[in-house]
Amino acid sequence: MAVARSREVTTMNRKAIALVVVAGVALAGLVSVAFFPAGSIAAVVAVVDANYLGAALRLTVPIAFAALGGIFAEKSGVINIGLEGLLIIAAFVGIATTYTVGGGQAAVWIGFAAAVLASTLFALLFAVVTIEFKADQIIAGLAVWLIALGLGPFTARVIWGTVNSPSVPTLNDWTVPVLSEIPWVGPVLFDANPTVYMLLVAVPLSWYALNRTAFGYRVRASGENPRALDTAGVNVSLVRYKSVLISGVFSGIGGAGLALGQVGQFIGSGQTMVGGRGWIGITAYLFGNYNPIATFGASFLFAALDALQIRIQQIPGLDLPGSLVRIVPFVIVIVVLALIGKTRLPSAAGEHYDSDED
Amino acid sequence: MNEPVVELDGITKRFGDVVANDRVELTVDRGSVHVLLGENGAGKTTLMNVLYGLYEPNEGEIRIDGTPREFDSPRDAIDAGIGMIHQHFMLVDPMTVADNVVLGNEPRSRLGFTVDREAAREAVTDLTARYGFDVEPDAVVEDLSVGVQQRVEILKALYRGADILILDEPTAVLTPQEVEELFDIFDELTDQGKTIIFITHKLGEALGVADAITVLRDGETVGTVDTSTTSKRELAELMVGREVLLDVEKPPSSPGDVGLEVSDLTVTDDRGVDQVSSLDFQIREGEVFGIAGVDGNGQSELVEAITGLDVPDEGRVYFDGADVTTDSRRDRIEQGMAYIPEDRQHRGLVMDFELLQNGLLGSQHDPDFAPGGRIDWATLRQHVEDIIADYDVRPPNPDATAKSLSGGNQQKLVAGREFERDPRVVVASHPTRGLDVGSVEFVQEKLVELRNEGKAVLLVSSKLDEVQQLSDRLGVMYEGAFTDVVDPDDVTEEQLGLLMAGQDADGVTSVPAGDFEAEAEVGR
Ligand SMILES: Nc1ncnc2c1ncn2[C@@H]1O[C@H](COP(=O)(O)OP(=O)(O)OP(=O)(O)O)[C@@H](O)[C@H]1O
Ligand SMILES: [Mg+2]
Numbered sequence: 058m059a060v061a062r063s064r065e066v067t068t069m070n071r072k073a074i075a076l077v078v079v080a081g082v083a084l085a086g087l088v089s090v091a092f093f094p095a096g097s098i099a100a101v102v103a104v105v106d107a108n109y110l111g112a113a114l115r116l117t118v119p120i121a122f123a124a125l126g127g128i129f130a131e132k133s134g135v136i137n138i139g140l141e142g143l144l145i146i147a148a149f150v151g152i153a154t155t156y157t158v159g160g161g162q163a164a165v166w167i168g169f170a171a172a173v174l175a176s177t178l179f180a181l182l183f184a185v186v187t188i189e190f191k192a193d194q195i196i197a198g199l200a201v202w203l204i205a206l207g208l209g210p211f212t213a214r215v216i217w218g219t220v221n222s223p224s225v226p227t228l229n230d231w232t233v234p235v236l237s238e239i240p241w242v243g244p245v246l247f248d249a250n251p252t253v254y255m256l257l258v259a260v261p262l263s264w265y266a267l268n269r270t271a272f273g274y275r276v277r278a279s280g281e282n283p284r285a286l287d288t289a290g291v292n293v294s295l296v297r298y299k300s301v302l303i304s305g306v307f308s309g310i311g312g313a314g315l316a317l318g319q320v321g322q323f324i325g326s327g328q329t330m331v332g333g334r335g336w337i338g339i340t341a342y343l344f345g346n347y348n349p350i351a352t353f354g355a356s357f358l359f360a361a362l363d364a365l366q367i368r369i370q371q372i373p374g375l376d377l378p379g380s381l382v383r384i385v386p387f388v389i390v391i392v393v394l395a396l397i398g399k400t401r402l403p404s405a406a407g408e409h410y411d412s413d414e415d
Numbered sequence: 416m417n418e419p420v421v422e423l424d425g426i427t428k429r430f431g432d433v434v435a436n437d438r439v440e441l442t443v444d445r446g447s448v449h450v451l452l453g454e455n456g457a458g459k460t461t462l463m464n465v466l467y468g469l470y471e472p473n474e475g476e477i478r479i480d481g482t483p484r485e486f487d488s489p490r491d492a493i494d495a496g497i498g499m500i501h502q503h504f505m506l507v508d509p510m511t512v513a514d515n516v517v518l519g520n521e522p523r524s525r526l527g528f529t530v531d532r533e534a535a536r537e538a539v540t541d542l543t544a545r546y547g548f549d550v551e552p553d554a555v556v557e558d559l560s561v562g563v564q565q566r567v568e569i570l571k572a573l574y575r576g577a578d579i580l581i582l583d584e585p586t587a588v589l590t591p592q593e594v595e596e597l598f599d600i601f602d603e604l605t606d607q608g609k610t611i612i613f614i615t616h617k618l619g620e621a622l623g624v625a626d627a628i629t630v631l632r633d634g635e636t637v638g639t640v641d642t643s644t645t646s647k648r649e650l651a652e653l654m655v656g657r658e659v660l661l662d663v664e665k666p667p668s669s670p671g672d673v674g675l676e677v678s679d680l681t682v683t684d685d686r687g688v689d690q691v692s693s694l695d696f697q698i699r700e701g702e703v704f705g706i707a708g709v710d711g712n713g714q715s716e717l718v719e720a721i722t723g724l725d726v727p728d729e730g731r732v733y734f735d736g737a738d739v740t741t742d743s744r745r746d747r748i749e750q751g752m753a754y755i756p757e758d759r760q761h762r763g764l765v766m767d768f769e770l771l772q773n774g775l776l777g778s779q780h781d782p783d784f785a786p787g788g789r790i791d792w793a794t795l796r797q798h799v800e801d802i803i804a805d806y807d808v809r810p811p812n813p814d815a816t817a818k819s820l821s822g823g824n825q826q827k828l829v830a831g832r833e834f835e836r837d838p839r840v841v842v843a844s845h846p847t848r849g850l851d852v853g854s855v856e857f858v859q860e861k862l863v864e865l866r867n868e869g870k871a872v873l874l875v876s877s878k879l880d881e882v883q884q885l886s887d888r889l890g891v892m893y894e895g896a897f898t899d900v901v902d903p904d905d906v907t908e909e910q911l912g913l914l915m916a917g918q919d920a921d922g923v924t925s926v927p928a929g930d931f932e933a934e935a936e937v938g939r
Contacts, residue, residue: 278507289505
């Protein structure tokens, strides 16, 4: 019975997530013991300080923003797996615009706006193709990624003669007086990049929008039973357009946050500087079961692992393969999905909606 | 009272070549209950979708309160005071009752973005108090029974200020008790000036609650009759265009060996609660064993265990004496099991497939249809065309998709496919749900015919008259076990009602559920 199952999943969810986290930690522990001499474990632990947490939070920005956007799109019934592509576009346009405009912080903010605009336009394109022309969402999403993966480095080469851009200024951190003096919390939360503040606002706001506003009701209904929404007199396509555009705006902020909040350069080689953060964003919201708060938690977890990996590389005498650490989020998600059976996908996710003659 | 509130004038709606509504005329009076009758595919649902703005008619005029209206979308119809409760509910399962009711018209607070949930809850309580039915506003829809979900649908319409309520086959999925309650709600609504239009296939119901009845056939209006001056027989004839046998003829049974045996069967759900507990029965060849009961008393779980969709937690299932408890669906089909699932849209058909492909389902390994693993399309087409002709599936086009068929015609296709497998054991779960009287007659006759040919037939149905008429022995199921197994000719509806509620009924003669001969034992 459907009733029984859904309840089952929620209680199992918690148990399973707890289990997986424990397993993950144990795994990390095992790996570290196997790879490192005992003394270096202390060195690794010593790495975890306020500085490290601040870095983890910065790394959370692109992942969590992509994930939040993905939640809106998928909750409305449009699976947007093009998030990675949107991040790349935003990162590239952000850097290119800042470079072209030149100058100080104003140029960076102009680049930031341009990045968000570019990502949103790309999302609009994706929305038109999937909602209006009913293209397969997965294929269209892959196309967004592949196009971005080609277009970014290609244009970079045209502009700079190489796939990597020169360095540009980044957004200055904002320091909140007094609060930033609080030990531990202060430097992490109140002496941070503007994009970190944006994220800290966006997470509760997204939760509120989805669960408490009329728009959120419609987004959820559109992904669960679009016919119900249609027969209630609401335009399903419009709701889906708005949701996909939100995923564009959020991914734009995420991509710009990565490029202009931290790196200050576009790196176009390989997977580009985005390096799969959009994909991790997808795993983060699945792991967080579409709850923005839990998704933020998952994003932070994955970002923290990444930050840890970077730090560990810097400890002399340690040789932990970074690629091994990077697969951890994916392993966790596979284990979670396998253990719980499934995260509860919106019933109509991935399906086109046709109001007439269907 | 005789003031027309809805007038449909010359409505024509075409889907490609199919004319679903052909210059239909319908006039409904304010404050009345108006029933739409018609065979499967007669165009009832289509007509109501036109009135609700879901379909745009190709021709014709809609007048509400005498004013011509054009509905481009349900929004326009809602604004004109029309509400519709669909055959398949339009609810968002994981959301609460109150959330569902206000969806699309949410009361707002704080700058107009936030949903005022308190106001939503109050709106629900006000409505339920006013029309005298109770629904918990904070309950999550997927936890509710079908009957309560339907009330949520009614609340949705009322919340939007509907004066005219359209219900598409509202009673098809309800228990007799719930049907009574629904009709009480109808009374309350019409007393307060609302108008009700509903579609049904049950003539008794139509005669019982309707003020007027309009009959459609092949997309055209046959006529509107006053309830006080008509009879079941006349209605059936108007619908089908010929005389219909309302009772199926059934010669005495001559049962043979045990065809299907269920022994000490227990099925638990995900929470570990027994849905079927230690059930025993045998069905002999040439016999219909009926199972009556209120939906949700373990019938679905029992059927799933027998057909191989689920593995029982304890107990065995035997097929001609051979243990098939853990055999796959494919094995069971190959051993001659036919199965009509209760949910034809999810389990019986692939809705986006053509009838042709749907006709192959279950036979895809059969060398007749797929010699050497390659599908023999010519043979398959012939076979599907035969089914379409024999079972009167309309429109008779093997290349139409399953979803373009009306509900009743989908069911006929499934019945045809399963019965034509030349089965030895037939498991039929609500085989006539949503069928019109003519098709009900047909499917019931088929079941009796299969029984006469010596098949073992298990019939699960919530229609009491059906199980009573067709069964040779009748098990009444309550909370996963039989309250009694009775001779259907020797029991009254009242007694069955008591048994279905898990109580003892005085004066009922029980018959054995099984243990007919030792032969089955030997086979093990
Ligand atoms: N979306 C559609 N596309 C193509 N044909 C359709 C569609 N909807 C309905 N039809 C056809 O229109 C006719 C009328 O269908 P409709 O669903 O209105 O019948 P109905 O009277 O409600 O039948 P039932 O009692 O079986 O529910 C049928 O022949 C059906 O196949
Ligand atoms: Mg219908």
